[in-house]
Amino acid sequence: MNEIAISVKDVGKCYRVFDNNRSRLLHHFVPAHTKGMREVWALRxxxxxxxxxxSVAIIGRNGGGKSTLLEILTGTLTPTTGQVTVNGRVSALLELGSGFNPEYSGRDNVILNGLLLGLTKEQILSRFDEIEAFAEIGPAIDRPVKTYSSGMMVRLAFAVQVLSDPDILIIDEALSVGDFFFQQKCLSYIKGLHENGVTLLFVSHDMGAVRDTCERGILLKKGQIAFDGSNLEAIRRYFHQNDSSEEIGSATSPARLAATDRIESPIWRSTTLEEDKTRKATILAVGMTNDKGEPSTHFRMASIARFRLHFDTFVDGGRHVHLEIKNKNNQLVTSIGTFGMGLTSPTFAANDEAVFEFELQLSLEAGEYVCCFYLVSPSPDGKSGDVVDQTPWLGPITVHWDYEHEIPPFNGMFGMNSGGRYIL
Structure with missing residues (x-):
């Protein structure tokens, strides 16, 4: 048996964009006519x-080429250049339910989709009870699909795909529209499939799910591979893209790169080639760990998270540190800092380096959050100060809780205790 499940060689996908219909028509009849036409490469x-x-994660910002690549792998798109070889039966969760006939019942659509996946009718019927039980939509299985909610559609479509004994399972953010409990159930089942030898290709913006589900990460940026290797390193580079002024893998001076060693597996670090000493200080790197000291951006509700900020000073004086956290709706969840905590900043000399560690109990409702760090130079009166450097918004930070089986430690949006210390 071929040990390679998926082989992609020099694949590119080009779309021709025309300024107007006249240019499109002329090019159709006279291919040499390219005036008013330009080529846009989604992949190269x-x-x-x-x-x-x-188990491999394909990650990257919107527009990076992830969905285009998956459509090529599943055969719904033809590459402009290169060659793709897929060995084995593929189940692809791209747009769940898109292949359902709205006039047919759920039962009929299960049989139809199973046949399209290469199963025989006998194989489908032998597993139908299992599919029906997994989907948990009850008597609706015999109603026309056009009467289904989006959640019911997702449940049935997912059940059909994963219970069809795939050799390769491809998932593209398909579970993001499902409810929280069904997402947990699906991720648990996916992990079980992988443990049984199924090849997994996973696309998600949830870096916690990527970390927990995959061993390898491929980072796409502007249609090209920016990194291929350890999933933790791929995630770190994904986070670093929040700083749009820098390119992935851009050169960093050896001294500044070595300086970030004070934070294990930073989720963000400065890639400034030269120190900007017109500022009073600069942030070098940011790291996050769980209560066991392990690098993480995925936390259980009410657990302890430690946020470490490594910074460099250029002139004598004190430095306050500030942290803000927002939710997905861009609402400020908390804003804390050394000044508000009543902490007195040490007096730093020029070229001193230090690490400040925030320790927070993440008593936040389950969801995704982003954070931003600030360095502040105190004013002479000690009551205010000027921001001398700040990070981009970093994340997502995922807070999770099994509401179905556990009683949450609080109700409402949040209730957070905090503390911090300087590490010199």
């Missing part, structure tokens, strides 16, 4: 191999 020179049984 993408090459990688995935072995059988591997």
């Amino acid at each position: 020179d993408v090459s990688f191999e995935i072995k059988r049984g591997e």
